[in-house]
Amino acid sequence: MNIMQDIQNNLKEEIKQAVIKADLATAEQLPDIILEKPKDSAHGDYATNIAMQLARIAKKAPRQIAEEIVAAFDQTSASVTKVEIAGPGFINFFMDNNYLADLIPVILKEGEKYGRSTFGQGHKMQVEFVSANPTGDLHLGHARGASVGDSLCNILDAAGYDVEREYYINDAGNQINNLAISIQARYMQALGKDWPMPEDSYRGKDIIAIGEDLVNSYKDEWANKPEAEQLAFFREYGLKYELKKLAADLEAFRVSFDHWFSETSLYDEGKIKPTLALLKEKGHTYEEDGATWFRTTDFGDDKDRVLIKNDGSYTYLTPDIAYHKNKLDRGFETLINIWGADHHGYIPRMRAAIQALGYQADTLEVEIIQMVNLFENGEKVKMSKRTGKAVTLRELMEEVGIDAVRYFFVMRSSDSHLDFDMDLARSESNDNPVYYVQYAHARICTMLSQAEEKGFATDGDFDGSLLVAEKEEDLLKRLGEFPKVIADAAENRTPHRMTQYIFDLASTLHSFYNAEKVLDADHPERTKARLALMKAVRVTIANGLNLIGVSAPEKM
RNA sequence: GGCUCCAUAGCUCAGGGGAUAGAGCAUUGGUUUCCUAAACCAUGUGUCGCAGGUUCGAAUCCUGCUGGGGCCA
Structure with missing residues (x-):
């Protein structure tokens, strides 16, 4: 059940009906109705640009089209209280927000399942990440990959995809x-x-x-x-x-894999030769200079690649192709590989392999994680892998704590370089976004236990219509967005959106907290309703934190 | 030289066709006889790297250029 989605779909349908009723376009001509949330609340709860999009089809000025749509629009059945035409032809809708309080019982009932959806429709995917060589400690780059990969898997899972996490062990090479x-x-x-x-x-x-x-x-x-x-x-x-x-x-670091896959097993189980034979059979290989080549240029790579060197040994690519064939043989519909930026040059040849094996190029997605720079005392910490002077994941966890490390590594878009500020991650202050979000959760827990101590009822029915304060409405709207935020983050493979969301939600909570009093003996019914709202916020923050592998403490 | 990521406020970054471009930090000022001040409220900030193009509309898409990180040769 997803109230926000239902409301939006209903609104879209009513807009569509209005367009057809006003004879501006036929159902076939009509593009998808796009509803956006205006940044400025003076522009309503939702806005659509349909009038501008129809300008060409209807051969009229956008504002004129908007007028006609509004005239034909049925406000009541769309739960709209006010419609406005603004700017170049936007139609702004102000919603009857009474339905918002209905979210609370749903959230409380679903509990830690709140936010989950069937968006991904059980699409089978495998995410391979970290896959560091077993020759040393995990360093910063692996840590970022682990955070992003694990969080992404959690998010995909919550969005209804069928996800498996895999670690590939390079245990056969030099x-x-x-x-x-x-x-x-x-x-x-x-x-x-x-x-x-x-x-x-x-x-x-x-x-x-x-x-x-x-x-x-x-x-x-x-x-x-x-x-x-x-x-x-x-x-x-x-x-x-x-x-x-x-x-x-x-x-x-709170990362566990469903499957650790050994490269050696590819040799032991004889997976390499059949893969080579298959490529040869399909005509994708040729012999030259005593070596066997894979014609990756047929699939957009900038040059062909060697599979078997003239001394008879395989290149790195050969077992990797066998490995990916094995993954595909296991029935995954989409493969996601999370790689460090230093491997990006490898993508075209892997993509070529996927296609040569008979699959669509986009069956394999590679998420590139950009570099991490560590800063301490305002200076970049110098590192050298050769001399072993790299900062390890374990040291980092001990230094700044798991929650901060996990949060900081998913906080930014993966394709931006990340400056990891040790001092900020360590600081127990309001500058630190992890604490800011966790504090919102702890704050609610305190309110709830205080409520018990002071004898306020924290269970049972409540009157949602008492939640009319502006900050309450803000909270409810944010809570309602949660399932869509998860689905969007999953679809776009952008786990950093989850940190943005919970930060916003925490901010809205803190703002509410300072503006309104929850525990108020003079207003027992309103207190009851607000406590229910607080529980719903608590559940949502906890679920959001959980998706990125960060704890939700009850006390701080 | 080829490929790739990045360039948005003083700093770190969101935003990836729509209205007056946002957040945190930093600045300045304010808020606690009251549920945790690890909080809140107020406050100023922009040639969205440059130049073209596509579009009714470009920070956003395309091309080129400049600068930086990375990989490869």
Whole structure:
């Protein structure tokens, strides 16, 4: 049930009828009625530009058309109290807002389900995100990807899509060999040996810890074994250790995956060769210079790509194609990959692969997450991956708290660079948007418990018609928008809109709080109605916070 | 050199064909015998990077240019 949607659909239908009745256009000619919410409330609750759009079809001036529509418009059945024509031909509608209070029982009944809809119609999608190599700690970029990906999944789910979250483990490539030699070096160093870090080694703190762990468990047992045996062991040990740590860090960050997919399994289960054979069979490959090429230029890539190098080994692309084929074979209708900006160049060839496999190009969507810069004391924090001096997700969580990190990373549009202000995220002040929103929630909780203490009735029927103050109407309107905000954020893959919404809702609540008194013994009935409204706001803020993985504290 | 993201208030950013372009912060002033002042109210702020084009209408769409980030060669 979605009251706001019903009201809007009804209004659109009445406008349509009026246009036809006024003989301005036939039902076939009529474009979709667009209702927008004017920024200025003096322009009504809704406005439509239909008169301007019809100017060409009806061959009349927009304002003239608007006059005729208004004359034919049935206000009563559209729940409209006033209609105005304004500007170049906008028709502004002022709604009879009595229905608004009806939202409250609906919200209270639906509780944590409020906001959910069937908008996505169970469309099967898979979101692959983070997918960091198991060779080190998660850093800032992964953290942003994790926040955005998880929030997006929550939002898609709430909007009625059927979503699966997947993490792709790059456990087959050369990076795992580098992990093994890095661990070997740290192990030897932990034994007190003079062993320099190899050229391509990983230098994160986690690898040092692994070296020390190994010495504690095995003393120098592995130092004298044959090289190949050593490296195989370090490889296996390191992979297990890193994966466990990745999962634990993500879990702490309130991100969990439905499926961890191993690259190695593609080899073990023989998925690579059939994929290559399929591409060849469909005529998308050719041999040149001893290598096998994929003709991605047929699908808009700027040059063809090698699949099998002349030494017989695969490029990175080959298992990735097999992986995406596997995803599609699993029946997902849409694949969303969330990648860091450094991978954007990879999109055309992946898209080409999807098409070569016989799917529409837009079956694969790639959301690019732009870079994060960390600021502390007004200065950019310098980072270097090579030397292991990157700030890790775990450090960030400990430093500023999970709620702030999650909120800050979804606060901005993904395609903007993000300046992460450590001092702001840490600050327990009104500058900090996380606290601002959480405080609104806590504030309501306090009111509700005070109400109990003071003996106000907090349950049962209430008279919604007593909610007539301007700030009450503002709150109700915002509450009603929630399901649509979720659906819009899902459809456009823009989780940052959720932070905007809950910030606005919190702001409206704070404003109401300062203007009106809720607990008022002189007006018991109004108090009852306001308490019901407060509960509805509390539910909605909590649901909104939950969608972005931020807690809704009862006390602050 | 190719590709890509970005350019909007002093700062950080929303807005992605519609009316007088918004928010937070910063500035200045005010609000508490009263439900949490982590709050509220008031206050000024703009060549929407530049130039063309499409449109009844462009910050928004298209092209080019400039500047910055990133990736690739």
